[in-house]
Amino acid sequence: MRDPRTGPTREPVSRARSGTIGRRFPRTGTEPVTARSPLRLRLLLVAVFLPLFLAGTALFGTWAAWSDAGDSPGRGPLILLAVVCGVLALTALLDLTVVLRRLRRERGTPH
Template identity: 45%
Template sequence: MRTGSEPVTARSPLRLRLVLSLWGLLWAAFGTTVFALLERPGWAAACGVLFAVAAVDLVMVVRHLRQGPHWQPGRDVPPYEPDHGDRRR
């Protein structure tokens, strides 16, 4: 949520998360394959779990990027009102 106190140049890190998720996905797939070939089931399972986490993160990042400026606010998007919960002024 934007409160208006961020710097004007602040940007959402979704594109960085996209790149890091892809990088993690590739390394986890590589690790799963190598450890499975070396008959190390524990390490292969650990890399498989990392692969699943990176894949879920990748799906969420792509979903948020496709949702547009609400998730990637630019300079033309005004700050959102902060959520004050159930308290009313």
Template identity: 55%
Template sequence: MQENRSARARRPVEPAARPRSRTTGPPVPGSPGTGRRAGTEPRDARSPLRLRMLLSGTFLPLFAAAAVVLAVWAARSGPGDTPGSGPLTVLAAVCAVLALVAAVDPMVVSRRVRHERTRHGRGDTR
């Protein structure tokens, strides 16, 4: 009787299978984990490219102007002024980075549009 208990105790216990509630669709190569898409997004989801172009065109001059104004303000601020030159310099740098992002985004969008045109057989219309 003692041998029977020890044989059961040594048997490896397999973990219970858990349901995967959020995996849908066919496997996607390069996807982390299970290799399956999670969620309900379409397979070929894209961002609204025209809106991105509009926002980039709007915010590029605003962020560039803000960076220049804040940099000039930081350069002219004195030791006792509030806000000091430190916070103004940081804000100018943040605005400059955002202006750079707004300048690069139209290039990314136009590349994506060209890629979609050639992928769907419409050719490159420059």
């Protein structure tokens, strides 16, 4: 179907189809056929923790930059905490893109 005003329309993709082409792996357990990931909850968790991890990265990075040789905690642990917070922020950002893509695909709206 093609709408001349908006271009090609896309039908929403159900969550029952797990992969781009179909199921990636055959069902092996007793999970429900219509099992769904809690996308709204994941979106809420990302909205809470992404800014928290970004703030932690900035805080620990700044603290490490201002710490002296005799300070406790030392520069090494602070840099480690900044890196851990940065990795967790990147993970949350990746999860945000996945959740938004799945929600968009569910609604049937183009990218």
